[in-house]
Amino acid sequence: AQKVTQAQTEISVVEKEDVTLDCVYETRDTTYYLFWYKQPPSGELVFLIRRNSFDEQNEISGRYSWNFQKSTSSFNFTITASQVVDSAVYFCALSERNGNQFYFGTGTSLTVIP
Amino acid sequence: IAGITQAPTSQILAAGRRMTLRCTQDMRHNAMYWYRQDLGLGLRLIHYSNTAGTTGKGEVPDGYSVSRANTDDFPLTLASAVPSQTSVYFCASSATGTGWRTDTQYFGPGTRLTVL
Numbered sequence: 439a440q441k442v443t444q445a446q447t448e449i450s451v452v453e454k455e456d457v458t459l460d461c462v463y464e465t466r467d468t469t470y471y472l473f474w475y476k477q478p479p480s481g482e483l484v485f486l487i488r489r490n491s492f493d494e495q496n497e498i499s500g501r502y503s504w505n506f507q508k509s510t511s512s513f514n515f516t517i518t519a520s521q522v523v524d525s526a527v528y529f530c531a532l533s534e535r536n537g538n539q540f541y542f543g544t545g546t547s548l549t550v551i552p
Numbered sequence: 553i554a555g556i557t558q559a560p561t562s563q564i565l566a567a568g569r570r571m572t573l574r575c576t577q578d579m580r581h582n583a584m585y586w587y588r589q590d591l592g593l594g595l596r597l598i599h600y601s602n603t604a605g606t607t608g609k610g611e612v613p614d615g616y617s618v619s620r621a622n623t624d625d626f627p628l629t630l631a632s633a634v635p636s637q638t639s640v641y642f643c644a645s646s647a648t649g650t651g652w653r654t655d656t657q658y659f660g661p662g663t664r665l666t667v668l
Contacts, residue, residue, distance in 0.1 A: 473656065483595075483642060483659035529594060539610050540585075540657060544594040 441465065442532050444543035451520050452551050459515040459546045461530030467491075469535040472506065472513045477545070478526040489513065520550045554578055556660035558643050564666045565633050573628040573663050575643030583646045584626035585610075585657060586618060588639040595642065601626055633667045640664050 443462045451457045463472065474486040487497065489506050497504045501518045517524050530543040559574045577584065583602045587595040587610075597610030601620040615637060617629045626645075630637055641663045646655035 475659075481640070482661050483644075485656055485658060488656045539597040539600065540595075542587075542594040542596070544592060 440543075441541035442530050442543035444528075444530055444546050446546045447544070448547045448549070450549045450551060453522060454519050456516060456518050457520050457548065457550075459517075459528050459530075459548065461513045461515065461543060463511050463513065463530070463532045463541075465511075465532060465534055467534040471533045473531040473533070473540075474504065474513075474515050475529045475531065476526045477529065478523075483529070486515075517548075520548075522550050522552050524548060525550045556643055556645055556658060558641075558660040558663050560663060561661070562664040562666075564668065565630075567634055567667055568632050571630045571633055571665070573630075573641055573643075573665070575626045575628070575660060576624050577626075577643075577645045577660075578624065579645060579647070579658070580623060581645035581647050581658075582623065583655065584620065585644040585646075586616070586626070586628045587642045587644065588612065588637075589642060589662075590639050598628065598641075633665075635667045638665060638667045 441464050446460055470491045472489045476484045476486055487504055494506050503516045505514045527545045527547045529545045532541045556577045565571050585600045586598040588598055589595050596612045598612055598616050599607055599610055599618040601607045604620050604623045607618050607620055620626055643660040644657040646657045
């Protein structure tokens with residue numbers, strides 16, 4: 439079974455629109471961490487955020503916000519007023535305290551059209 | 553500070569040849585990892601090392617080997633490359649050894665490998 443599911447393979451939005459990238463995870467651990475990474479066209483992987491399973495507070499960083507809901511096992515990522523520079527592939531990832539690896543989703547490719 | 557460097561940037565390799573992908577970090581991180589990225593599959597862990605001198609297998613270790621002689625270097629070797637190993641390979645590191653399972657991982661720029 440897929441530990442991290444990113445159901446949206448590709449999304450296109452027009453600049454200045456808001457967009458939400460979905461991430462659903464599966465774990466039996468009570469202690470786990472969730473991550474978002476950005477992979478721009480240049481190919482590098484850029485860390486965006488890390489949240490632990492005990493902290494369900496939503497987080498906002500500039501135009502980025504994250505909604506963590508344990509009840510639905512989701513950790514969604516919203517970009518407000520999208521810009522062309524937001525065009526990238528975004529990966530959600532899970533690590534478990536009792537596991538031995540990161541589990542990455544298959545990524546969502548976001549294209550922001552000017 | 554360079555962070556994580558990987559070499560080569562890209563490589564075309566004949567099947568059956570031996571190849572070592574190099575990874576060096578200057579952050580004094582204890583844990584290091586190798587992933588491969590394939591279209592539609594995301595990133596999959598090949599091998600990891602939570603501290604110098606120890607290594608472990610990830611999700612897709614077959615056909616690959618690693619060593620961790622010191623903190624900074626974590627080379628990945630393909631003993632006899634096959635076309636299915638065509639992929640983009642990322643090296644990553646994270647700070648702590650004991651908390652390696654849940655620490656933030658920082659990634660190198662990647663190596664694009666094509667096996668013909």
